[in-house]
Amino acid sequence: MSIEIRNLSKQFGNFAALRDITLEVKSGELLALLGPSGSGKTTLLRVIAGLETADAGQVLFQGEDATDQNVRDRQVGFVFQHYALFRNMTIFENVAFGLRVRPIKFRPADAEIRRRVQELLELVQLDWLADRFPHQLSGGQRQRIALARALAVEPKVLLLDEPFGALDARVRKELRSWLRRLHDDMHITSVFVTHDQEEALEVADRVVVMNEGRIEQIGTPDEVYERPASPFVYEFLGKVNLFHGRLHRGRAWIGGIEVDAPGHTEAEETSAVAYVRPHDIRVDKVNNALKAEGAIPARVSHILSIGPVVRLELMRDDSEDKKVIEVEISKERFRELQLTRGDQVFIKPSRFDLFPAQIH
Numbered sequence: 287m288s289i290e291i292r293n294l295s296k297q298f299g300n301f302a303a304l305r306d307i308t309l310e311v312k313s314g315e316l317l318a319l320l321g322p323s324g325s326g327k328t329t330l331l332r333v334i335a336g337l338e339t340a341d342a343g344q345v346l347f348q349g350e351d352a353t354d355q356n357v358r359d360r361q362v363g364f365v366f367q368h369y370a371l372f373r374n375m376t377i378f379e380n381v382a383f384g385l386r387v388r389p390i391k392f393r394p395a396d397a398e399i400r401r402r403v404q405e406l407l408e409l410v411q412l413d414w415l416a417d418r419f420p421h422q423l424s425g426g427q428r429q430r431i432a433l434a435r436a437l438a439v440e441p442k443v444l445l446l447d448e449p450f451g452a453l454d455a456r457v458r459k460e461l462r463s464w465l466r467r468l469h470d471d472m473h474i475t476s477v478f479v480t481h482d483q484e485e486a487l488e489v490a491d492r493v494v495v496m497n498e499g500r501i502e503q504i505g506t507p508d509e510v511y512e513r514p515a516s517p518f519v520y521e522f523l524g525k526v527n528l529f530h531g532r533l534h535r536g537r538a539w540i541g542g543i544e545v546d547a548p549g550h551t552e553a554e555e556t557s558a559v560a561y562v563r564p565h566d567i568r569v570d571k572v573n574n575a576l577k578a579e580g581a582i583p584a585r586v587s588h589i590l591s592i593g594p595v596v597r598l599e600l601m602r603d604d605s606e607d608k609k610v611i612e613v614e615i616s617k618e619r620f621r622e623l624q625l626t627r628g629d630q631v632f633i634k635p636s637r638f639d640l641f642p643a644q645i646h
């Protein structure tokens with residue numbers, strides 16, 4: 287089932303939690319709402335669920351206006367950060383709950399409920415825990431049961447609010463790939479809220495990056511990471527170096543390097559900032575290789591060599607700006623360069639985006 291959100295706005299007193307949100311969740315898609323605390327993710331999820339009413343705008347399920355439909359009629363399944371399993375019920379009964387409380391004419395026969403619960407417990411690979419009670423399970427297992435319980439009523443849409451937020455890092459990672467596989471099997475349209483960049487990028491088909499109640503960018507994990515639409519997205523999704531410079535009629539000057547800036551032909555003597563990911567900086571020990579295009583002189587202040595990638599911290603030689611530049615190069619390249627602390631190097635951004643300085 288697809289979900290369409292049109293021009294949603296929501297105020298809490300004077301505070302605008304959602305500002306004109308428009309977005310479509312495709313049928314069968316796993317969509318992540320990603321943003322810092324207070325950016326409006328949970329509010330948006332609650333409006334989709336029908337737990338919160340918006341001040342303006344519409345929510346459509348499969349093309350039909352659901353704005354005034356109540357929670358029960360929307361047929362959504364929920365999983366929250368804090369697993370709300372019933373403590374005095376077995377795992378089996380917890381999963382069966384949603385079916386048992388249905389009005390009699392919609393309630394499946396007992397044998398059918400048993401069959402369905404068994405199937406769901408197998409799906410989340412915890413059928414061997416059916417007779418246990420919630421306190422006898424680990425946090426990760428409880429979240430999987432919470433998901434089985436949400437799925438028991440065959441929701442058309444699954445909404446997950448920081449479902450792994452309370453778990454430790456290792457379990458979170460396991461559950462992430464588990465959720466991805468489960469979604470690939472079931473294809474229920476799912477929206478999940480997270481403030482964890484890695485989680486969103488690893489699990490979702492598409493990511494909605496939110497900031498101060500607005501959508502900054504919507505795209506596949508690759509698109510939002512590799513082609514951030516704004517300085518905010520650049521800084522929120524991973525490490526980034528900022529190089530201050532100047533733009534003029536389709537050309538840019540950054541730390542002595544002159545480059546084409548085809549997206550900025552209108553700019554007239556504008557201050558600009560180049561945003562560069564650590565792996566998009568070329569490093570050389572001699573200036574010759576890069577001389578033709580110009581290069582920024584810097585000094586190696588720190589080397590962190592773990593795994594296949596070597597992380598360098600550099601200080602610019604040519605600038606008062608004492609900000610560290612972070613660079614990532616392969617171990618192979620690092621060996622070639624034979625770098626040690628204090629060495630002089632010459633760097634050049636190989637890929638970057640320019641944003642006029644005044645907008646951030």
Ligand SMILES: Nc1ncnc2c1ncn2[C@@H]1O[C@H](COP(=O)(O)OP(=O)(O)OP(=O)(O)O)[C@@H](O)[C@H]1O
Nearest residue numbers: 298301303321322323324325326327328329330481
């Ligand atoms: N019922 C409410 N009454 C007043 N303010 C609220 C209410 N619910 C949310 N807010 C405010 O709206 C803003 C957005 O909240 P929301 O929970 O949607 O953000 P979030 O992105 O999910 O953040 P978090 O990750 O911290 O939950 C916050 O500043 C919050 O304080």
